[in-house]
Amino acid sequence: MNNFEFYSPTCFVFGKDTENKTGEYVKKFGGTKVLIHYGGGSVVRSGLLDRVKASLDANSIAYIELGGAKPNPRSGLVYEGIELCRKEKVDFVLAVGGGSVIDSSKAIAAGTVYDGDFWDFYQGKRIEEALSVGTVLTIAAAGSEGSPDSVITKEEGMIKRGASGDAIRPKFSILNPALTQTLPPFQTAAGITDIMAHLYERYLTNTEEVEVTDRLIEGLLLTMVHEGPRVIEDPNNYEARANIMWAGSMAHNNMCGVGRSQDWNSHNIEHELSALYDCAHGAGLAVTMPAVFTYVMSHNVMRFAKVAVRVWGCQMDFEHPEVTAKAGIEAFRHFLSSIGMPGNFKELGAREEDIPKLVEMLCRGDGRDGTISGFVTLNEKDCTNIYKMMV
């Protein structure tokens, strides 16, 4: 195991009706003037926004609003939010929504107290300072409610990049599984896929002797395999929603990823798809992961065999471990299909003829040197092959 620091000071407030405690927690973490940031009209129509506001009112906390955050959140709205926060002397950004709203909120929080262009952080500069961030989560997926990360798409060139820093880790996150019950099945499934991707990205490691984090990841994957189909079958199953929601947060606060190298190639390869086609990130991952895993499987057959046996219940083929490894990938592919995720470019709305452009953006964008690195290092030819496998 490698040396590491693990610091996850987010206060998770979990369960039914917990959104009514929002004001209490904003106050506890020192917020006095809040920007409520959200996406489309669903949080308005459902009455959630009103309940959050009532809670802020009850705690005598002033607030302003900024709606309009989109899936694959854009830099334009971030600039707008930064200007608004500065003008209105906001000291707390409250995200009410899913990963996109939270990531947009984090970018606003960091940008408001930064002299330069906030995009610097998305080109590798570490975020050291930010307004406080809190969240009221409406979809179990991104794990952004407990992570120090944010992903934003720059409209100029549709470049999708990530930034990081403990300063943007939410001070608190309100997790009410009931809020996710109204999600359409496709979004629920995309969330499930994203959570499983966060686990696989950590599972694919080159660090040896990491049994404890392997076991934690496997435990969370097994939870998803069990609970995922239950919420697809019955969207109102609160208990299944609850198990998925806690798994989603634990999958990405890095408790199960410490002390080991991680992959993230699938995320990088997918980011170009959702940037170009504006598809759901989880849906893009559903198409990407089986292709990537198949392509890199030979790098460590036993690792793929391990997850096949321990998570997917495959029988170990001791003479031909690669058969087991492959069976695990196919079981995952079948699972994704069974919850309604796309399986190829066509179902995703992607086009084969764009592959050269995708590879260019992926391997050469933002000054990259023609490769991406994770579990294995992939060059332009590799990435072309992988995208072709998804067609």
Add this chain to the structure above:
Amino acid sequence: MNNFEFYSPTCFVFGKDTENKTGEYVKKFGGTKVLIHYGGGSVVRSGLLDRVKASLDANSIAYIELGGAKPNPRSGLVYEGIELCRKEKVDFVLAVGGGSVIDSSKAIAAGTVYDGDFWDFYQGKRIEEALSVGTVLTIAAAGSEGSPDSVITKEEGMIKRGASGDAIRPKFSILNPALTQTLPPFQTAAGITDIMAHLYERYLTNTEEVEVTDRLIEGLLLTMVHEGPRVIEDPNNYEARANIMWAGSMAHNNMCGVGRSQDWNSHNIEHELSALYDCAHGAGLAVTMPAVFTYVMSHNVMRFAKVAVRVWGCQMDFEHPEVTAKAGIEAFRHFLSSIGMPGNFKELGAREEDIPKLVEMLCRGDGRDGTISGFVTLNEKDCTNIYKMMV
């Protein structure tokens, strides 16, 4: 799943040579005058105390020392520590040692800023305020390095009781697995047992639909089953030590215990043993748990069958689940014996004739009403029966 709040702001600093960062982290968390609290001479002889002091010196942090904390830490030294901290205007208590030293440090930290007798906290008063606490951990066992809990024994009557409060949660904990390599095998095994007990106490729940926390607990138990025998065989196995150490912290920061009722009957039943005989807490648990589990198994046979199948690799007997449940308990008993833990009163140094006294302390001490409650409620007759099963 029940509603819950999960807040675990301890900064874990994990890996080789990390004790040399102690001063840096004391400074980061605002300490200016430190009480270094430790136990016997081993931290002195090993040079650890000198390395910690050198790190404090390098960061210009003043310190005083208080050694002498014992296993099953006593109230007498806590009073001494409180007086010392007040006199010397200490603002940070640094525990260098295992669970006992940490628990003693937490009691000193809470008592120093409290007007009344610190023992009030161990009779049910919640700890709301305390000096900051940090730890340099030397044994993977108690999980106190990431918990808001402390257990102290009052010398008058040898009463062992626990206290709790977020204020005593360590600000940081330095976890260097190499520091645990010099532990005698018996202490290592007692630590392994304590970690597994923290997992079982959470596993035995009356809350339904808690798959995610079940899976996390099972993952950590599986880690212990795999890594435990490896460190007993080779005490210098750093990698196995590292996996156990992280499992120990994750077993008790409550990440895997949220949203569910928990047991803790085994801990309560054991506390009377270590209070009376001053035996190692883990050794006491090794004798206690199989007896308690056997006694309460019928309360939820399927839960015991689940851990038997998923952790101990037992075949499910679908016609007679109680056979599987029992096999899992016996597998655990055999595991504990295989790592050198005692299996009965005699091996532990306990006496059958003391059972009435143990039961009296357990069920009537500190104003208890004749029962203890957890997974099941146990009265004096039940507790007598359980102690008798350990003979």
